Amino acid sequence: MTLQITRTSPTTLTITRHFAAPPARVWAAHTDPALLRQWMGGYDGWTMTVCDVDLRLGGTFRYAFLETATGYSFAITGTYDVIEAPHRMVHIEIMHMPDPTPEDRVETRFDAEGTGTLITMTMTVVDAATMEAMIATGMTDGMEVSYKRLETLQFTAG
Amino acid sequence: MPLDATFAALADPTRRAILSRLAMGEATVNELAHPFTISQPAISRHIKVLEDAGLILRRINGTHRPCRLAPQALDPLDHWLRNLRAAMESNYQRLDALLAQTPDGKDAK
Numbered sequence: 137m138t139l140q141i142t143r144t145s146p147t148t149l150t151i152t153r154h155f156a157a158p159p160a161r162v163w164a165a166h167t168d169p170a171l172l173r174q175w176m177g178g179y180d181g182w183t184m185t186v187c188d189v190d191l192r193l194g195g196t197f198r199y200a201f202l203e204t205a206t207g208y209s210f211a212i213t214g215t216y217d218v219i220e221a222p223h224r225m226v227h228i229e230i231m232h233m234p235d236p237t238p239e240d241r242v243e244t245r246f247d248a249e250g251t252g253t254l255i256t257m258t259m260t261v262v263d264a265a266t267m268e269a270m271i272a273t274g275m276t277d278g279m280e281v282s283y284k285r286l287e288t289l290q291f292t293a294g
Numbered sequence: 295m296p297l298d299a300t301f302a303a304l305a306d307p308t309r310r311a312i313l314s315r316l317a318m319g320e321a322t323v324n325e326l327a328h329p330f331t332i333s334q335p336a337i338s339r340h341i342k343v344l345e346d347a348g349l350i351l352r353r354i355n356g357t358h359r360p361c362r363l364a365p366q367a368l369d370p371l372d373h374w375l376r377n378l379r380a381a382m383e384s385n386y387q388r389l390d391a392l393l394a395q396t397p398d399g400k401d402a403k
Contacts, residue, residue, distance in 0.1 A: 175385055
């Protein structure tokens with residue numbers, strides 16, 4: 137099933153997608169670093185350089201990503217708030233671009249659907265202004281990174 | 295499209311709050327100033343920045359010049375959602391491939 141992203145309120149985005157494997161395996165792919173590294177690279181040309189996961193209540197994770205061609209990098213850190221394997225997880229996430237974004241509360245549900253799994257991810261920020269800021273930041277980074285940050289961030293690649 | 299002006303306009307929390315209010319419909323300067331503790335002239339300056347960035351439009355209605363969201367003001371959201379979708383879909387297609395392997399294949403590096 138196709139990926140759907142909907143702005144469900146001024147402060148929330150809801151993302152759904154179906155996977156052709158039962159919840160236990162989709163859960164494992166989201167929590168086992170050896171598996172995460174195999175798929176969570178984002179766009180083509182990016183690699184995941186750090187994938188540290190301490191899967192317990194109050195435990196933290198850290199992902200870092202590098203665009204090989206430009207040397208641009210960013211990181212995502214988070215804290216696990218709810219762990220109900222293999223059906224529901226809540227984590228609080230911050231992106232480091234490198235400036236940290238406001239906290240984003242991410243609830244991920246792994247519901248059995250036929251022989252597969254429906255993932256429903258709800259991202260919640262504290263207020264509408266934060267959502268606007270997140271969007272503005274994402275746009276800035278997405279569009280300007282190739283131009284403005286290219287030279288300075290070459291250092292990261294070396 | 296004046297991107298730098300757009301980013302500068304969106305960088306300010308008061309201006310983002312004004313845009314959020316206008317997303318609900320047209321409003322006068324008085325109505326926009328109401329929730330804020332800052333002065334009406336300060337609000338007017340924020341509105342000028344948003345207008346110059348092409349994010350809001352104003353019309354003349356007697357002595358009032360009510361503001362509304364410019365249609366292209368929502369473009370950043372669309373653009374951001376498209377980027378997010380593209381990044382997630384790349385990830386999820388790789389995850390599809392991973393899940394298509396046999397379960398005990400997960401130890402393969």
